[in-house]
Amino acid sequence: MAKPAVDYSLYLVTGRDLLPPGKDYLESLEEALQGGVTLVQVREKTADTGEILDIARQTKALCDRYNVPLIIDDRVDVALAVGAAGVHLGQTDMPVPVARALLPPHAVIGKTCNTAAHVAAALADGADYVGLGPVWGTATKRIAHPPAGPRGIAALLAPLAGTPVRAVAIAGINAANVLHCLWGATTPDGHTLDGVAVVSDIVASPEPRAAAQRLSTAIRAFYAAPHHTFARAPSAPPYTADALKAAAGAILADIKRFAPLVHQITNNVVTTQSANATLALGGSPIMATAPQEMADLSRATGALLVNFGTIQNLDGMLEAGRHANMNRKPVVFDPVGVGATAYRRESAQGLLRAWQATVIKGNAGELAALADSAEVQAKGVDSVGGFADPARFVRDLARAHRCIVVLTGVVDWVSDGTHVARLANGHALLGAITGSGCMVGTAVAAFCAGASCAAAAARAANAPEDGALVRGDMFLAAVGGVLAVTVAAELAAARADVQGSGTFLPALIDELGRLGAEDFMQRANVALV
Known part of the structure; x- marks a missing residue:
């Protein structure tokens, strides 16, 4: 008998002690199954054997009705007694080879792994899947290892690439952070988790069906959009300075062609000029902040810019980024002044834990604060000094x-x-007007929207990717967005009617509207380092 095909995407681990008042265990479980749970593990650490056996039998009968496999935590005897699909073993439980000898050949065996050594041992022992964690802190169990975060999980996941061993992440995962977990745990070469294990977000909910549906919707959105959605085509030619200049012009043409809606949650100091810059480039701005709007808006927008310069509307920022991730829209994060206060740093980390940014844009002080580097100091929204090796830092x-x-x-x-890419355009007058850095964020978002729309149109038309350098490539979009503002600044500053900062700003908007591919080719100072 072959091993069952297991969908690990939404793996529910039970915890009867977490049930809300008045909620029956089987009632909650059935609602969770209806909401999209794909695998169930019965985890009972304090009940006696008779009670565990009774719970496992009832759970197995219910899971069978929904064609969802059942895993038993730790207890090989209970798994055998109820005919479960397999067992999950912790680091202090029965060794995998011993369990393998006791269980039928088709049984699925999972292993908890907290370290690289654990993963290597699970591979050597023949585990079918591993539970990697803890991702974040959790109230459901005491943890012996510090939270790894999504990037720590990616490091544990990397050795599994090319093997048949599947992997799920566990601990602290909920509907608000599941996308960040999946994106952040993707390895640099594109290997992804096979799912996430969830406990309290479903079990402790008075509405487990809705809780499971929220998770399932986000998870399905991630797997419907591979991690490389925003990457260049594999067949694209190598980057060159001239190719980057040409791509900037091509993406600008796509902005004018598609007139994408660019959603901007930005600080109130620059709202008007950011909207005008978007219009000048050919996009359509919308400055919406209410959390209730984000689900609908994310389906219509080409890209999202989150700029928290005046540190308002955090709930809207959280929802906007989450829905943009779900709908595969680029997210540009501009953490203005993040190094100025502890509140800003905490807010930025909260956003980055909740959703995956496509582009992070900032000055030296802001990016140093995000990187927890003392090399550059923040002074309000400005920075003092620079990096000794900026190329390595970025x-x-x-x-x-x-x-x-x-x-x-x-x-x-x-x-x-x-x-x-090293870009050396611009003019000193950019530093003499308020919000020039914010305008760069706006331009980057507009270029991301243009590139994303072009990629979507090409996919819809089944256009070949051979030789495509622009389509959906966010590196090129970011370069183009920066060049748009800095090249336009040079053109504006050279005008006879510009006498200082007061006349420079409207001229800059004018020149953004006049930009063409030839301006990038003739004026852009680009080098690959």
């Missing part, structure tokens, strides 16, 4: 956050974690 930060990083300054730097 590359490392991009790898850490699994996204594009834009470091703005006199010279701008953009990295996807592998490639680094």
Whole structure:
């Protein structure tokens, strides 16, 4: 008999002690199954054998009705008695080879792994899947190992690439952070988790069906959009400076072609000029902040910009980013002044834990604060000093956050974690107006929207990807967005009617509207380092 096909995507681990008042165990479980749970583990640590056996039998009967496999935690004897699909073993439980000898050949065996050594042992012992964690802190059990976070889980996941061993993440996962967990735990070469194990977000809910549905919807959205949705085509030619310039012009043309809706939750100091910059580039701005709007808006927008310069509407930012991730829309995060206060730092980390950014853009002080680096100090929304090796800094930060990083300054730097572009355009008058950095964030979001719309149109038309350098490539979009503002600034500053900062700003908007592909090719100062 072959091993059963197991869908690990939404793995429910039971916990009767977490049930809300008045909620029956089997009632809650059935609602969870109706909501989209794909695998169930009975976990009973304090009940006696007779009670565990009774619970397991009832659970097995219910899971069979929904064609969902049942796993038993620790107890091989109970798994055999009820005909469960398999067992899950902790680090202090029965060894995998011993369990394998006792169970039928088709039984599924999972193993909890907290360290790289645990993963290596599980591979050697022949486990079918591993539970990697803890991702975050949890109230459901005492943890002997510190939370690894999604990127720590990615490190544990990496050795499983190319093997038949499946992997789920566990601990602290809920509907608000599941997408961040899945995106953040994706390895640099694209290996992803096979699912997540959830306890309290479903079991402790008075509405377990709705709780499971929220998780299932987010998980399905992630797997419907592979991690490389925003990456360049595998067949694309290598990056060159001229290719980056040409791509900037091509994406600008796509913005004008598709006129994408660019959703911006931005600070109230720059709302008007950000909207005008979006219009000048060919996009359509919307500045909506209410959390209740985000589900609908995310389906219509081309990209989302989250700029928390005036640190308001955090609930809206959380919902907007989560829905943008679910709908596979680029998210540009501009953590303005993040290094100025502890509240800003905590808020930024909260957002980055809740959703996956496509691009993080900031000045040296802001990005140093995100990276917890003391090399550059923040002074309000500005920074003091610079990085000794900015190319290495942006590359490392991009790898850490699994996204594009834009470091703005006199010279701008953009990295996807592998490639680094040095951009040396701009004018001193940009520093003389309020919100020029915020305008760069707006332009990057508009370019991401243009590239994303072009990619969606190509997919809808089944267009071949051979030779495509622009389609959906967010590294190119970020480079293009930065160049749009800095090249336009040079053109505006050279105008006879510009006498200072007061006349520079409207001229800058004018030149953003006049930009064309030839401006990038003739004026952009780009180098790959």
